[in-house]
Amino acid sequence: MPTVSDKARYRRITLVLLISPIVFDLGLNLLEGSNRRQLDDGPTIYSEAPGKVAVITGESLAYNIPLLQVQRLLEHQGLVYDVVKDRDFTVAKSKEYFSAIVVGGSQPTSLSGTAIEELTNGGAGIIWIEDMPSHLSPLFGIRTVPETESHQTINRIDYGEFTTRIFNEAIYPIEPLEAHVNGWFMDNADRRVSPAETSYRSQNTSGIVYYFAYDACSWWGVDPEYPWARAYRLQMALNNILSGHLTVSLAPYPRNLKTAFITRIEDVDPLHNSYEWIMRAYSYLEYYTSRNALLSVSLTPTYIDPSVGLDIGLEAVESDVLRKWLSHVLLSGGTVIEHGFTHQYNGKKTGVAPEFYNEEKREWLSLNEQKQRISAGANQIRSNLGFSVKGFEAPHYLANKDTYAALSQLGFRYITHNSDTPFLDRIGLAEGLVNIPETLGYIPLDSTKELEETMKANIDMLYNMSCVILFFNHLYEDESLKIGEHLLEYSLTKPMVWYTNTDNLAEFWHERLNAYDKMDVKLGRDIEVTLGPTRKAGLTIVLPEEKSIRRVHVNGALWPTFRDNYVILPVLRETANSILISLSEDEPNTNMPQGLTLVILSTALSILLFKKTTSTHHVNRTQG
């Protein structure tokens, strides 16, 4: 028989078992009221209008750069858009969009003024770039005026924080009526000539309208001081017209990172084997590696100088030290990009001439010839480094459609050129290629502190635009090594930067584009986003900053990785994937009843088993 002390012991254990989970669970849940939080103001129901941008063009696109640049901007921002002809943009059609960008240079003369008015009155924002029919100008709070002699002296646009040059291009004189002037055309004598950019909102409920009195979509990357100033202004205008709307975008980088920082070591060839260069290269690599940053090396695998009969491949004994350094780059997570096979043609030496274009004869190599040379270079790199290159940088950035076709056929995934855009770029390339744009220039010989400061200012601008920060460094002298290190150090002071290589970014962009190409947004009680497939986790859907996501379902299943105003997505396997975002209520604690039942059962069974075991033991002991 159990003794008195045994009974007291059982009671204590039973008490512990009882109070441990169940009492806390039930009692505190009662105290808390409910696990399900609701917003005080109840669920918001958004208008059923799809979150799309209309890009309106006329019939006479003299050249398609403005349209391409707008498309690149929108694709980089991850916004859904349609290119609509002016005559098709009717009042009924305008209801499908929550903002519009009009490419004025394409002469959209058939555009209905009523449709534009309806659009703005409905709260949608508009950006109009260049030439505007005079009857529409009052909608933008401006008046078109004839060009005067003073307009001939304009040499730049003053935006206050920076200026951007005016090149040999058309400008469109206006006078502000009620519009706010954001930037001024300036003349040689530093006088304001006329407004270059205006913004206007006619009523509190109407949308903001922007007018650019110059081609804000061209001459990107040409201004040496602020190469992306025009793209920056255009992007700021886009952000402003979208503010106040429930915009849903697909972020350009994984995990909601703001930008990517990439350093290319440029024009490396088998003759980069001097003690000084190799020491700098190791020092640079170590500096980067210790800060979790990666290098991308543009490599020309064969060096040729016919004038002295020199033909050295990566396999040469002289290249041993270079091969070892390249292996270290790869092992530290960096990558190698093919920078041509020989980076020269005919009797020229490596590095001084392009490879696929004969500058004297003005002739391109044929598709097969280009393919042969690219393939020879890739094979040489693979046989010497055991690495299959996925990226290509055409010597002197000179590439034509055949180059892209050759690269696509050979399985390359990207190029890395300066294509006058800081944005994700796939337009005009062959199927399966993207461009990782060079956006920050390079560190030339005898660089000064001023150059470093200019590059830092441009890092700021690219960072604010969420554009790739990519510069190249030849490492020809210690000064370039130092500036390169300072640029990385400067970038490290900024949050949410992806320190990656060109391969990783290209691969991510491919996956993002797969998802983006099928992107559709429906706004209702919840936000329903449809995306194509992606093999990468980390794609990010972003809502306006003031929104707070409460619950997410991916393809019908609850998804946990969201915070504030963004959702980080898993691998999406379906052809069309549904992402349901709720802003109004948390995921209900639906499985709680089953869980609670199991807690009760588990507690009861544990008590029973405990009592049975201890009493059996005592019976055995008593009988024994």
Added chain:
Amino acid sequence: MRKDMPEMSLMNSAAVVMVVMVILVSIISGSLEYTYIHLDGLPYREARQPVVGTFYYYHLEAIIPVIGLIAFQPVIYEVLSRHSASQDLRRILAFCFGNLLLALILEDATWFMLRRFSPLLSDPLAYEWIRPSDYTASSLGYSVIFGAIIPLWYLILVPPIVAIYAALIVLPKD
């Protein structure tokens, strides 16, 4: 009971060492999982859906078998050395089972403790404790205890763990 047979009681120092070992292994497993098991830069739990309940393939194929091996080490020892009588073996088995359940809770909780207090730079949910949408909380529901979300499956496993350890403490040695 034979003299060379280990006595399985929580008063026994061998048993205490065993419990401490299981606790350490589960904490180490949770830390290794959080620090090293990633997909595209994201902690794996934030990049994929679990295979069963709250468990991923690496739980089923590696972490649980390893923890199980350590938790059931006394049974394995007893069976291989054919030391114990069936009555003792049942008691040791119960003790090992309790260890395994404790380890499952600790492994899971460690992952979230690290996310809350020592998160990775790349973790988008850094500094967050268990959220209602985390699979560990949503699979069998959760309860809010002192403002913190506690998955109900923790509370389901606590009673048997307490009962097993309590029985081993209160039952006198044979």
